Amino acid sequence: MSRHQPSPTASSTDTGFATRSKEFRPSPVRAVFETALDPSVVSLAGGNPDLSTLPEGSVAQLASSxxxxxxxxxxxxxxxxxxxxxxxxxVELMARRGSSIGSGEVQPLAGSQVGLDLVTKLYCNPGDVILAEDPTYVGALGVFGxxxxxxxxxxIDQDGLDPEAVAHAIDAARAQGHRVPFVYTVPTHQNPTGVTLSPERRRALVEVCAARGVMIIEDxxxxxxxxxxxxGPVATLHSMAPEHVIHxxxxxxxxxxGLRVGWAVAPAHVRARMQIAAEAVLVHPSxxxxxxxxxxxxxxxxxxxxDRSVEFYRERAQATTAALQEHLGDRAEWTDPKGGFFTWVRFPGVELGDILNRGIQEGVLIxxxxxxxxxxxxxxxxxxxxxxxxxxxxxxxxRRLARAVPAR
Amino acid sequence: MSRHQPSPTASSTDTGFATRSKEFRPSPVRAVFETALDPSVVSLAGGNPDLSTLPEGSVAQLASSxxxxxxxxxxxxxxxxxxxxxxxxxVELMARRGSSIGSGEVQPLAGSQVGLDLVTKLYCNPGDVILAEDPTYVGALGVFGxxxxxxxxxxIDQDGLDPEAVAHAIDAARAQGHRVPFVYTVPTHQNPTGVTLSPERRRALVEVCAARGVMIIEDxxxxxxxxxxxxGPVATLHSMAPEHVIHxxxxxxxxxxGLRVGWAVAPAHVRARMQIAAEAVLVHPSxxxxxxxxxxxxxxxxxxxxDRSVEFYRERAQATTAALQEHLGDRAEWTDPKGGFFTWVRFPGVELGDILNRGIQEGVLIxxxxxxxxxxxxxxxxxxxxxxxxxxxxxxxxRRLARAVPAR
Known part of the structure; x- marks a missing residue:
């Protein structure tokens, strides 16, 4: 598309990048964004919400008013x-989830992704260790990198993160001389596995982290x-230890x-710092x-x-597990989500290879x-x-995925 | 506003912040944002565009459609x-300014402020030296910090940055062992002085930087x-050396x-890196x-x-210089902007002290x-x-500012 040929100095310009820039990797979800728009491909890659339940014209009317x-x-x-x-x-949304806060603890943002960027900027030095689920949200890895x-x-298992394993990992990293500023977790309907941290483990996790002065980033x-x-909705980790959790x-x-609106809930002194950091990046959200x-x-x-959307998601989750049973029952294991957008499908003993492109060849994105x-x-x-x-x-x-997965 | 008292561990949490976090300082413009909304105060602080020229209902109609x-x-x-x-x-806007680009050189962003964040993230290691005008845009300093x-x-003088001084500063910083990834400049109707870099100096500046492999960030x-x-509009620095300038x-x-839309124009290989970095922060702009x-x-x-807005800005600039002449003609010197939003007013030999709060007391924000x-x-x-x-x-x-400025 560029009409300019790279000049002979382009390579010397390359060396001008910061050390951290070698850690910049495209998110595989974002990298296949254009492919996902191809109607002949079934995209099971992006966690897109269903917008068909929005009454037609309702948002147009709101914007106009x-x-x-x-x-x-x-x-x-x-x-x-x-x-x-x-x-x-x-404040109201958090009250439904068991968190009693004031509006001074809320920092509006242009999506919660920028919240991830800001907490990492605020808390982490290069070389610090942070903990995350095995597996974790792919979009967070780009930020941490x-x-x-x-x-x-x-x-993690069907009840989410193991708090004892978290304690052990914090202590081990510190024994090696690392700072451990925070544990990053998606405790409810996790991305990518769909599992939810149990109430008992929630309590144990906040105790483990609070006792060690490690923040929890609850995504x-x-x-x-x-x-x-x-x-009723799951109580937040934040509700159990508001001084130790950034939600x-x-x-x-x-x-x-598409509108890009998210927020951070944090202790007031942390929120104030987040606002300063956010203004330097965003000025303010739209x-x-x-x-x-x-x-x-x-x-x-x-x-x-x-409620109607959630009913749709439930039906789709059921359709997923039914199809997995039908087409991959003998070759795969999967999680059984109780909410959210995702199922995690394992193929024990199978070398998946370049499953992304194999899937694309069969007409499915994962x-x-x-x-x-x-x-x-x-x-x-x-x-x-x-x-x-x-x-x-x-x-x-x-069905297409089943064709794309190599034999054991 | 918070219903939570800081817990006894709040101070130990404080020590969990990253080293860079001590450099986070609120922008003085953003810090007085609420004061600027007080109708009894004349705000000459924020560079707000005039929106009165937008035909009533036009944007509502566009959004609705x-x-x-x-x-x-x-x-x-x-x-x-x-x-x-x-x-x-x-691509069209840049063509008006003398830059011939393809759409593959354009990275849309949620405002150009995030562009500043991304170029700094992409190019600068801690301790690097970058050059900026004397004085420079206050909002950039928060990012660099x-x-x-x-x-x-x-x-700078009435013709903008002195290219020889830039060359000298780059060479001096390098001689001290510093990397100098870029020169940051607002070359046209500069914030905060209103001066514009002359055509001769534009050519000299890009030569100085290109010869040294230093990028120019043209804000x-x-x-x-x-x-x-x-x-006609001023030709961009970018038009003179597209491989060496990020516009x-x-x-x-x-x-x-309020909508938060900006963009970066950069060599295609840099733009591709900017997209990866931008996605990690924003996912995408609204x-x-x-x-x-x-x-x-x-x-x-x-x-x-x-055109109507620019005519308003011209009238306001004239009103500013006329009022400066009337009320401060014997105590101040000022720049004579040929465009943009700002005049820079000096009070030679005056100790301004806390002029921000003195101004607020008199009912004016600067x-x-x-x-x-x-x-x-x-x-x-x-x-x-x-x-x-x-x-x-x-x-x-x-008039209020004249009252707030201490006597010589």
């Missing part, structure tokens, strides 16, 4: 502290997406990812995006629409398990995101 | 490369805001800052914001509205000159932003 009534204010510079309405909304942080993976985009709606929340999975989130999530329609590890280890697993695809298409995608 | 027609696409995840329309728009980069200020939010509309552009001053920018800047109304230096040196100057205030209010603000 907001801009008609308060256009000059919404289009002008906003506050780095975010809009009051969003901070108050997050860009700050030259060493990620150590800690075992929580899926917390309101429980398939079992009778039990990252997002409107992406409960309304719209005011229009914040206003749309506040208006939609504050409307009586929202929970009805969300995230290779290897992408969910900082050290590029091989993996016998793939992440299946069923959230954005109809049950029929999910089943077709799994 | 976009979301009615393509809601599910706009609200869903977007590409980290930005939307095609924005990249093509930037957060990456522990040493900023050295290079003299250019004001490039289309010339008061002398007959001469940062923004929709904030020519449409809306799709709705990008679409609104493309639609508005692509509409035939845009240039008419922009940015103290000291804020525009990385080393916290004292300054005998203030930045006056006339862009967002009527000529009458500008004059009143300068």
């Amino acid at each position: 907001l801009l008609s009534e308060r256009g000059p204010e919404i289009l002008q510079y906003g506050s780095g502290a975010g809009i009051d309405g969003l901070r108050e909304l997050v 860009s700050y030259e942080v060493q990620v150590r993976h800690v075992n 929580d985009p899926y917390g309101l997406l429980d398939f079992e709606r009778t039990t 990252l929340g997002s409107a992406s999975k409960i309304f719209s990812p 005011v229009l995006s914040q206003e749309l989130v506040v208006t939609w999530l504050g409307s009586p329609q929202w929970t009805t629409v969300l 995230v290779p398990g290897a992408a969910c590890y900082a050290d590029g280890r091989s993996s016998d697993a793939v992440r299946v995101a069923y959230s954005g695809v109809s049950p029929y298409r999910v089943a077709e995608g799994i | 976009l979301l009615s027609e393509r809601g599910p696409e706009i609200l869903q995840y977007g590409s980290g490369a930005g939307i095609d329309g924005l990249r093509e728009l930037v 957060s990456y522990e980069v040493q900023v050295r200020h290079v003299n 250019d939010p004001y490039g289309l805001l010339d008061f002398e509309r007959t001469t 940062l552009g923004s929709a904030s001053k020519i449409f809306s800052p 799709v709705l914001s990008q679409e609104l920018v493309v639609t508005w800047l692509g509409s035939p109304q845009w240039t008419t509205v922009l 940015v103290p000159g000291a804020a525009c230096y990385a080393d916290g040196r004292s300054s005998d100057a203030v930045r006056v932003a006339y862009s967002g205030v009527s000529p009458y209010r500008v004059a009143e603000g300068i």
